[in-house]
Amino acid sequence: MITELVQRVVDRWAEEQGWAEAPAVRLERPAEEAHGDYATPLCMQLARTAKRAPKILAEELQARLQAEPDVARLVERIEVAGPGFLNFTLSGTAYSEAMAAMVADGADIGRGTMREHPHVNLEWVSVNPNGPLHVGHGRYAAYGDALYRLMTFGGSRVSREFYINDYGRQMDRFGRSVAARYAQSFEVDLPVPADGYQGEYVKDVAATVRGEVGDTYLPALRLVAAAAAAGPGAAPAGQAAAAPAEAEDEEGDETAAVSDWPSDPAVDEAVAFFRKRGCDLMLDGMREELEGFGVAFDTWFSETTLHVGGALERVVKDLLDKGEAFEEGGAIWLRTTSRGDDKDRVLIRGNGRPTYFAADIAYHENKLERGFEHLINIWGADHHGYVPRMNAAVEILSGRPGTLEVIIGQLVNLLEQGELKQMSTRRGEMVTLGELVDAIGVDAARFFLVMRSHDQTLDLDLALAQQQSSENSVYYVQYAHARIASILRNIPAETKPAIEAGPEVFASPYERALIKRLESFAWTVQDSADRRMPHRIAAFAQELAADFHVFYKHCRVIGVSPALASSRLALCLVTKAVIFRCLELLGVSAPESM
RNA sequence: GCGCCUGUAGCUCAGCUGGAUAGAGCAACGGACUUCUAAUCCGUGGGUCGCAGGUUCGAAUCCUGCCAGGCGCGCCA
Structure with a gap:
């Protein structure tokens, strides 16, 4: 209120004096009470352009302001202080008028007016649906949802999106893990693959599936069990013996086999079924958990649809046609170096399989096709190396830089009695979002996860959090x-x-x-x-x-x-x-x- | 080696894109309930803002170089 008043006077003043640009007035709240209600360092900043001493300027501005009737009504006192600060002490009328304005706003106090905003797509959480959400996901969930609410309230048009990484090797491993647990529930001795998911929750998924389909897939899995019993070397021809899985490697490796299950149409069909059904069940669980946490999405986008619908091939072909992509060494590359990346990136591997990057490009092309003008992605710090190439890709797709905005959130460290622990989905060593919520409740968890800057790594000791929950x-x-x-x-x-x-x-x-x-x-x-x-x-x-x-x-x-x-x-x-x-x-x- | 994030009170962190004597919570100590909820309020102690330079009227904030921690740097996802 006062800001606008002062700005008006300063604008007029600047015009009279012929200053190139009228400085933006910013009122701040002085730390010292004796300095009044608001203060501005404007005259100190002005001193250079005006080529006059800050104090002289302040005195002149003081006089000009005091001549304004509105100022006289709302401001009790204007003082020149220190090296050239202008301090304002409000009148009682100013408080009453401010209150009257806020009462008139009612429930809409603070709501931003809809400006000329681009239509924003906000994507966050986005995980492989093969394990429970841990507190790291919870942090991004809380952050992203708060950002959505905040931007929307601030006057932006934002659509919430969850990208489902339901394609690729990790999901194959997950599907086989579910299949194995399903077989085990019938007393068939089929171990969960070494590179699979060992967690207890996989048993729950398998039990649900069994309830739905009975023993339909049992014969196929008996084949697998038989082959496994015969030893890895007994796998049918054409099936290489599996390299020992890197037990510590969360992500797995393209060169490592998924598992050494026999290749048989019935087995393939069973695995495909368990992968799909398991994925759906996990997603249902996630959606439910997130909703319980107060986080909802407008769109759940499946990566698989990009592969099966031809969107991925189409976008790669487009990029080749436009000369943005090229072939070299049997692979197809995107020339991301033309847009600031350090090196070009592979889209289609020598073996014909597309990279995750290629799918991501097709996905972002899809977002643009749906009419979104600004794309925001929230990623964990462990993916920040991926930012330049994705920025480059979206710039190529949209034809303008700055379309993609990636927000990097720092990670959550899990502590136990002050000791740092490494979270691992495979080993089941992690604190799930559900556990945190059970321990301290949704309100405390959300506040706790979002009260610190997302740029700050967050230390979480569950025992301590529980202990301190009342604080x-x-x-x-x-x-x-x-x-x-x-x-x-x-x-x-x-x-x-x-x-x-x-x-x-x-x-x-x-x-x-x-x-x-x-x-x-x-x-x-x-x-x-x-x-x-x-x-x-x-x-x-x-x-x-x-x-x-x-x-x-x-x-x-x-x-x-x-x-x-x-x-x-x-x-x-x-x-x-x-x-x-x-x-x-x-x-x-x-x-x-x- | 290169890139990104971080370093502020004993602990956990704010610090409004450069402002006046750097703040809050927890922890420690001392006070305040016959009155709208004491899950509150008031007070005390506690600091080389990682270190060193630079930019200017003025730096926790911007720049450079170090030091320390975290995370990345694949035809992985």
Whole structure:
């Protein structure tokens, strides 16, 4: 409010003086109370272009501002201080007017107006559906969902997307693992392949499948069991003996065999079935778990559809036709070096199989075809080496740089009594999202996972998190909300919220601090949305809650004069609405009582 | 070796893209409930902002070089 006023005066001033550009006015909140409510270092920055001393400039601007009627009404005092700061002390009227504006906004306080926004696609979580979600996924889930909520509230059009990596070798291994557990449930001695998934959850999947299909696939799997019993060397001709699987290697290796199961139409059919059905069941579980966590998606996109639908071949051919891709050494490469990558990247391997990169290109082409103008991907830090090539690829596809925005989230370290542990899906050594939620609840988990900057590696000690759950900052914020709800329950019905006139209205520093905080909410939303930093909403919520708790301690709402009661009730309602909004943006509930 | 992220109080982290004497929570200590919820509030102690230069009126913030930690650098996904 004051910012615009000052900006207007500065613009006019700059024009009169013939300065090339009117500087953008930024008001900041001084650390020192004696420095007033707002301050601006503008004149110090202006000193160079104006070629005059900052203090002289400040004095001139002070005089110009004081001549403005609006300024005279809203600002009690303007002072020149220090090396050339301009300090503003607001009048009581300014607080009342600010409150009136926020009351008028109602539940929409802070909501961004829909600007000329591109249609944004936000993709996150995106995993192989072959294991439970761990806390690392949980962190990205919480971050991405909060970012979605924040951007949407800030005025952007955002569509949420989950990319299902349901194609390739990992899923073959998963399918065989499910098949093996299924066979075992019939007492058939078929071990889970060494390069497969050993976790207990695979048994659950197998049991569900058995319930659906009975013993339909048992004969085929008996063949496999028989071959396995005969030893690896007994595999049918053409089937190379499997290289020993790298037990520690999560990703597996293209050169390693999936397993040494015999090649037989019935076996292939069974494996294909278990892969597909197992994948679907895992996905159902994930969707359910994410929904329980408050995270939903508009689109679940299957990688397999790109391979079977011909989209992948089409995009590769297109790139070849356009000269962006070329053939060399039996493989097809994309010339990503033309767009800033260090080396060109393979699309189709010498053996004819497409790379993951090629599928990703087809996927992003699909997003562009669906009309999205800006693509945001949230990846873990372990994939950041992949960013330049993907940026290059999307630039080639879209014809303009900057279409793809990759946000790199740092990882979650799992600690146990201060000791760092390595998470491993295969060994089952990990904390799942479900375990975290069971330990501390959805609200605390979401707040905990999103309150730190995504650029920061997060240390998680489950035992400690559980122990400290009652100290989680989320309760501090929720408590403020519950306290306001309690006031609303107790206040006499004849007290109506209203901004009354009078010298006692919004006169205390506690009310004023709260109002100033509330006023900065809209800016906080814009800033944290633009900078993709939802953790700032968490920080803001804590500060707002602190301002409220102090207000609550010093200012009573019930049992004071009618003018004060009405005004403070209005302040409580606005505060409640903003706390509610903050919590909602983070996917956390706002209880009416605690 | 190269690239990205990080280094701020005993611990966990903020620090609003350069502002005035660097903040919060936890932990430690001392206070405050006959009044709208004490899951709260008030106070005390606690710092070479990794180190060294540079840019300027002014640097935790920007640049360079070191040091330390994490993550990457495939015809893997």
